[in-house]
C-alpha cells in the first residue's frame with residue numbers, strides 16, 4: 476500500500492547526516508519506506524518541522540527541500556508476546572513472561588513460571604497470535620526425567636496434539652513430543668557433530684532418539700553408515716519413519732534396545748566414531 480506524505484529531499488551524500496538529525500528531532504516517519512532517486516533521497520516525515528526544527532535543519536544541512544510525495548508503506552512487524560498481553564495481564568506479571576520458547580514443527584513448548592500459571596491459557600492464545608506457524612501450545616510440567624528423557628506436558632492452547640514434523644538442516648523429523656525426546660535447542664550441535672564425519676566412516680549413535688544426529692550424518696555423507704540405537708520403542712518407531720522420510724534407508728540402521736547390550740551383541744569394533752548424547756549417564760557406557 477502507498478500513501479502521500481510530507482518529506483525532506485536531500486542529496487544522497489547527506490542522507491546519513493539527515494537521517495540522524497530528523498531522528499533526533501522525532502519527525503521521521505518510520506512506517507513509510509525511504510525513496511531513493513538518482514542523486515537524491517526523500518525521507519518521509521510525520522509532520523512539518525516547527526520553526527526551531529527548521530532552523531536546525533537549515534544550520535546543519537545546506538540544501539534540502541520539503542515536498543509531498545507518494546511513499547510505499549513498510550511491512551508492519553508482528554506484535555511481541557509482551558505487546559499482545561499488555562492489556563490482558565497485570566503489569567507486574569508481564570516481566571515474568573518467559574523469553575525462551577521451543578518450537579518443534581508447528582508445536583510451541585513453553586515453560587510457564589509459577590506466578591503466571593493461572594494465566595496459562597491467555598498466554599497460550601497470545602502465542603498463537605504472535606507465532607503464525609504454531610498450531611498447538613504445550614506447557615512444560617517439571618523437568619526431563621526417566622530413561623527415555625521425557626517431561627510431562629499439557630496442552631494450553633490450539634489444536635490438541637503432540638505429534639508434528641520438524642525441519643532441521645534440510646531433514647524432516649516426525650516426533651511425538653510426549654513420547655520421544657527431541658530438542659530444537661540441539662540443532663547447532665546436531666549439525667556440528669554431523670559435519671565432523673568423514674567419507675566412508677561408520678558411526679554408532681548410542682542414544683539416537685528420533686534420529687537428528689544419525690539421519691543428518693547419512694544425509695550429509697552419501698557413503699557413511701550409522702547404527703542408531705535407542706531404548707525407547709516410541710522413539711525407535713519415529714526413527715524408522717524418519718529414516719524413510721529422509722531417504723537414508725540401508726545407511727542408518729535402527730536398533731531398539733539398551734546401548735550397552737546392542738554394542739556387545741553386534742557392534743564391537745565397528746565404529747570410527749561414537750555419539751553419546753545422554754548427559755550425565757553417558758560416562759557409564761564408556
Ligand SMILES: C[S@@+](CC[C@H](N)C(=O)[O-])C[C@H]1O[C@@H](n2cnc3c(N)ncnc32)[C@H](O)[C@@H]1O
Pocket residue numbers: 622623624655656657658661681682683684685686687688704705706707710732733734735752753754
Ligand atoms: C537426551 S536424548 C537424545 C536423543 C537424540 N540423540 C537427540 O539429540 O534428540 C537420550 C536418548 O537416550 C535414550 N536412552 C536412554 N538410556 C538408554 C540406553 N541404555 N540405551 C539406549 N538408549 C537409551 C533415551 O530413550 C533418549 O531417547
